[in-house]
Amino acid sequence: MQPKTIAQIAAELQGYDPQALSADAVLAFLQKLVTPVTQSTDLPLFEALGKVLAADVVSPMDVPPHDNSAMDGYAFDGAQLGDAPLNLRVLGTALAGKAWQGPVAAGECVKIMTGAVMPAGLDTVVPQEMVTSGHDASLICVAPRLVQAGDNRRLRGEDLTRGLAALRKGQIITPARLGLAASLGLPTLPCVRPLRVAYFSTGDEILSLGQAPREGAVYDSNRYTAFGLLKRLGCEVIDMGVVSDDPAGLEAAFRGAAAGADAIITSGGVSVGEADHTKAMMKKLGDVAFWRVAMRPGRPMAVGRITAGDGQGAGAVLFGLPGNPVAVMVTFLAFVRPALLQMMGCTDAPPPLLKAHSQEALRKKAGRTEYQRGWVWSAADGSLQVRTTGNQGSGVLSSMAQANGLIVMHHSQGHVAPGDLVDVMMFDGVI
Ligand code: AMP
Ligand code: MG
Numbered sequence: 001m002q003p004k005t006i007a008q009i010a011a012e013l014q015g016y017d018p019q020a021l022s023a024d025a026v027l028a029f030l031q032k033l034v035t036p037v038t039q040s041t042d043l044p045l046f047e048a049l050g051k052v053l054a055a056d057v058v059s060p061m062d063v064p065p066h067d068n069s070a071m072d073g074y075a076f077d078g079a080q081l082g083d084a085p086l087n088l089r090v091l092g093t094a095l096a097g098k099a100w101q102g103p104v105a106a107g108e109c110v111k112i113m114t115g116a117v118m119p120a121g122l123d124t125v126v127p128q129e130m131v132t133s134g135h136d137a138s139l140i141c142v143a144p145r146l147v148q149a150g151d152n153r154r155l156r157g158e159d160l161t162r163g164l165a166a167l168r169k170g171q172i173i174t175p176a177r178l179g180l181a182a183s184l185g186l187p188t189l190p191c192v193r194p195l196r197v198a199y200f201s202t203g204d205e206i207l208s209l210g211q212a213p214r215e216g217a218v219y220d221s222n223r224y225t226a227f228g229l230l231k232r233l234g235c236e237v238i239d240m241g242v243v244s245d246d247p248a249g250l251e252a253a254f255r256g257a258a259a260g261a262d263a264i265i266t267s268g269g270v271s272v273g274e275a276d277h278t279k280a281m282m283k284k285l286g287d288v289a290f291w292r293v294a295m296r297p298g299r300p301m302a303v304g305r306i307t308a309g310d311g312q313g314a315g316a317v318l319f320g321l322p323g324n325p326v327a328v329m330v331t332f333l334a335f336v337r338p339a340l341l342q343m344m345g346c347t348d349a350p351p352p353l354l355k356a357h358s359q360e361a362l363r364k365k366a367g368r369t370e371y372q373r374g375w376v377w378s379a380a381d382g383s384l385q386v387r388t389t390g391n392q393g394s395g396v397l398s399s400m401a402q403a404n405g406l407i408v409m410h411h412s413q414g415h416v417a418p419g420d421l422v423d424v425m426m427f428d429g430v431i
Contacts, residue, residue, distance in 0.1 A: 003035055006289045006304050018291050022411050023369040026293055026301075026335050033303065034317055036345040037195065037262060042188040045181060048173045050234040051191035052344045057167040062157035063183050067118040069094075071127045071152045074140055076109035078124030078149025086142040094119060109140065118153055125152035160184065170347030192345045195233075198257035198316070199226045200240035202250070202278045203268040203323055208242050221397060222267040222321075222328045229332050230265075233340055245269070245276040254285050258306040258316045262343060265336065268323030271300045278320070282306070286318060294368035294411065295334070297327040297394030317343070324394040330371045333406065333425065353408060353423040356384035362416035364409045373403035376424055386424055403427070 009032045010016045040054030088109040094100035096115035131140040201220045230237045243253040257264040269278030282288045288304030302320030374386045389402040405426040
């Protein structure tokens with residue numbers, strides 16, 4: 001299926017205005033622009049961490065495979081429990097990994113360790129610290145109403161049931177899901193192949209590391225934040241370095257990226273009135289929209305698809321981000337990340353925003369989404385508090401480096417008073 005063109009998507013969205021796009025409209029647009037990759041491979045478990053499941057994983061067995069004890073104690077038939085103390089003779093011991101084989105009659109029990117298979121016909125375990133024994137260590141007494149029939153027994157299949165989906169297509173393989181797959185005895189998992197994302201920085205004032213400083217020039221930091229953000233998402237990063245502002249270099253970079261990547265991320269050169277050739281080359285080689293997003297930091301953004309001008313294939317999705325270092329990170333977190341997750345086939349819901357009390361008054365213009373770098377902590381009374389981390393200029397990375405989250409002030413929200421609850425997007429996932 002041919003992906004939709006920018007014009008088709010624009011026509012489907014109500015009130016689409018490329019000169020004043022709300023953050024919600026950007027997300028709605030991107031949702032229609034990107035499509036999930038379909039290729040997948042079976043990967044050994046240690047390589048599957050962080051990948052997206054390409055298919056449901058059906059449990060080949062019951063977990064646990066047998067009824068077993070949840071405690072160290074004594075296993076017996078719970079039908080004997082009543083109003084009188086129950087005296088039981090201990091026949092022997094069931095160990096985890098070494099089941100008790102013989103029959104156990106009424107008036108008898110088996111000492112059992114956590115995880116050991118429940119002996120045939122027994123359904124109840126009394127924890128060892130609850131029983132009393134007299135001179136004869138092979139006799140125990142269970143007082144009335146200490147336990148009920150069936151207590152402290154884990155049932156076969158109570159964790160996972162044979163034939164049912166244990167994991168779902170679209171889930172990110174977290175440490176817990178990795179362990180769960182292992183508990184089913186599965187050596188591999190079907191994984192969506194990693195997204196290939198090409199990144200380059202543009203701008204003649206941008207220095208690569210190792211180059212000597214010169215007046216008016218700044219070191220390329222966007223390449224490193226983009227690398228970090230993409231790696232954390234599990235993408236294969238195609239690092240294309242700094243591309244200087246000449247048409248031939250830009251054309252070669254865009255064509256190369258479109259040929260080898262699912263998505264291209266650039267920074268710089270998309271502002272209104274930008275003198276360089278980046279925008280012209282995006283227009284020449286692709287189907288691209290140039291936006292002014294109602295947000296801060298951020299604002300200029302180019303989005304579309306680069307087809308390398310050869311009409312072959314669907315090309316690569318383009319995210320042309322602004323140049324300012326914090327604007328790059330904020331537009332990535334707000335828009336690029338959800339779009340890439342959709343391309344990865346991920347169906348996990350994003351972690352919810354936290355609500356924290358702002359320590360300060362925050363000025364906020366209604367009619368745009370504003371993000372402020374913040375530090376969230378848990379106060380002595382247990383409430384979550386947030387303060388900003390200093391200079392909020394869109395080029396100031398130090399306040400970003402000190403932050404553990406972004407305060408999100410939504411489109412129609414106004415000023416925030418001290419103590420007001422605000423939404424915060426935390427940088428680290430919940431797990
Ligand atoms: P632009 O969007 O190209 O107008 O760039 C906005 C600001 O971001 C300018 O001050 C640039 O010098 C700066 N900038 C652009 N690209 C980078 C980069 N890769 N690393 C650090 N700063 C950058
Ligand atoms: Mg520039």
